[in-house]
Structure formats: structure tokens, C-alpha cells
Amino acid sequence: MVAYRDIVAFVRDRVTEAVYAHCTATAETAADLANHHGIDSRRARDAALLHDVARSLDDAALIKEAERFGIAPSLIERQAPVLLHARVGAKMVEQELGVTDSETVAAIVAHTTGARHMHVMARLVFVADYAEPTRNLPGADEVRALLPERLDEALLSVVRRKIAHVMQSGGVVAPASIELWNELAQTLSGTAGQTS
């Protein structure tokens, strides 16, 4: 297990002050959620602290880093290289910091678009990223109102807002987001298969 001080130093050295502040706030929110749901709060805190370690790289650097790690950008990632910060960050954490915990790595990979079958740690990092108190994203108050208890409803609310935002700006929605939406919609509201 990588020491907390090494994780802090790893993130601090690689992100802007604003991103670092967001990472620490996400870590606190994720740790609180983990405590509430009986999950190891130190692992949740560490994963959340690390989630945006590649967020301060510009598009060109992200593409270069992706290449270095053998990541083939998807069509959507080529159009919006910022999305690569999730997969590139996960590789940095694995290969440069030496984190071997697969759930930590998976949480970092899934934090931007979401994914099917997200483990509870990935779910709470995804929600904490949106709901942490220093970032006032659209609808964040409604998401916060569902927490800490209703984690999956909060997750559904976040992925719905993210998909709506991409659609409203005329962008391409990542298939992973749609897959997460469908999974949650089936589980939470039983609306699967409705076409009208």
C-alpha cells in the first residue's frame, strides 16, 4: 500500500493549485461517503485524491502520455482529449506511483464518464467528484441532498446531468455513460425497454 504522504506529494507535484483543492475536497467527500456505507475510507480517500492527477495536462500532453502508456484514444477521446485524463491518470497511478489496488485504478478510469458495473468505491468517487463542496456544478445541491444515504440515486442524478450537458452542447455522449445510465435506470426505476 502506498503511503498517504507519497500520494499527496504525487498529486501535488502534478496538478495546479485549483485542481489540488478540488482533489482534496473530493477526497474528504469520498471518505465521508465511504464511512457511511461501511467502505474502507482510507482507500476511498486515496482514490479520490488521485482521481484528477492528469487533469492539469493540456490536450497535447494527454495525447502524448496516452501514446506512452499504449492507450488508443477512442473517437470521442480524439475529439475531446480532456477525457483522456481519466485513463492516463490511472496509468500514472499504477505505473509511476506503484498503486496495485485494482478498485482504486478502476475508480480513476471511470470517474469522468462512468461505466457499467462500477464497484461501490468507483461509485462514490464519481459522485464525490461532482458533489464536493468547492465545485458548484449544475444541480450539485440536488445531488448533495441525496447524500450520504442514497448513493445510487445520486449516481443516477450525476450521470443524467453529465449526459444532458453533453447533449445540450451538441457533443457526442460516451457509450460508457449511456451504459451506466441504462444499468441504473433498470435497477432504480424499472423503466427498461420503454420506448414511449
Ligand SMILES: [Fe+2]
Ligand atoms: Fe476528472
Ligand SMILES: [Fe+2]
Ligand atoms: Fe475531478
